[in-house]
Amino acid sequence: MSQRQCLPVDDSSDSDHEFDLTKMTALDYLKKVRCERKKIAQVVTVHPMRNGECERLDNAIENENKISTFDQRNPTREWSEIQKEKFLNVQQQIIELRKCPSLDERLNSHLDVDTTDENECIKFCQTSQPLLSTILLLNQKQLEELIECLSSYLADEILKTETELYKKLNDMIWITKWLYAGLACLRLPLDPEVHSCLRVIAKSCIQVTDYLKTFPDTSNDSFLPWNLITVVITLNFKQFDLLSL
Numbered sequence: 001m002s003q004r005q006c007l008p009v010d011d012s013s014d015s016d017h018e019f020d021l022t023k024m025t026a027l028d029y030l031k032k033v034r035c036e037r038k039k040i041a042q043v044v045t046v047h048p049m050r051n052g053e054c055e056r057l058d059n060a061i062e063n064e065n066k067i068s069t070f071d072q073r074n075p076t077r078e079w080s081e082i083q084k085e086k087f088l089n090v091q092q093q094i095i096e097l098r099k100c101p102s103l104d105e106r107l108n109s110h111l112d113v114d115t116t117d118e119n120e121c122i123k124f125c126q127t128s129q130p131l132l133s134t135i136l137l138l139n140q141k142q143l144e145e146l147i148e149c150l151s152s153y154l155a156d157e158i159l160k161t162e163t164e165l166y167k168k169l170n171d172m173i174w175i176t177k178w179l180y181a182g183l184a185c186l187r188l189p190l191d192p193e194v195h196s197c198l199r200v201i202a203k204s205c206i207q208v209t210d211y212l213k214t215f216p217d218t219s220n221d222s223f224l225p226w227n228l229i230t231v232v233i234t235l236n237f238k239q240f241d242l243l244s245l
Contacts, residue, residue: 115145130181176225
């Protein structure tokens with residue numbers, strides 16, 4: 001595309017004086033844009049992650065399931081927007097981490113788990129932490145299969161009797177950790193089938209929080225991981241109709 005100037009802007013566009021927004025003409029606007037553009041750096045450098053940054057990123061993901069500063073029964077729009085930005089930041093760090101030359105050989109390794117076997121996949125997730133050093137060994141197809149297994153397992157657990165579900169919820173936090181890490185590692189764009197799977201997960205998480213609300217003594221921390229996954233799917237993966245704020 002040609003970058004030649006389409007409209008003439010005289011040398012006074014280099015000035016840094018303030019424009020009156022109530023009286024600004026089209027030419028004044030072009031001058032202001034040109035002034036602001038000169039203040040922006042021509043090149044932005046992103047440094048690769050150093051040793052230990054992968055571990056700190058793991059801790060950041062882990063902490064998303066622990067921090068609670070207000071009533072988590074009904075997450076506010078402000079809290080949801082904060083979680084959206086935090087998730088975007090984690091995604092960007094993972095993108096940069098994948099570019100790190102020192103990790104190339106390690107990321108070409110193979111994770112010994114069959115993501116097409118739901119029982120094996122669930123057993124692995126229950127007994128392992130979703131560390132980046134582990135989950136980054138999964139390719140896109142395996143990540144999608146992992147998300148599908150977790151989705152199916154969670155939906156099945158929701159269908160159990162209330163007594164069974166209530167007893168298991170505290171022991172099911174592992175699934176929210178794996179979901180958060182798995183979602184952060186997914187490469188976009190996603191196939192429609194994956195989006196459908198994410199909707200099932202979000203609806204299951206909403207069912208969990210609705211169920212927890214029937215117990216007045218339920219602590220705020222019990223709502224946090226489920227609300228977090230709901231917010232990430234609805235806001236970061238654009239399933240806006242599933243969340244009403």
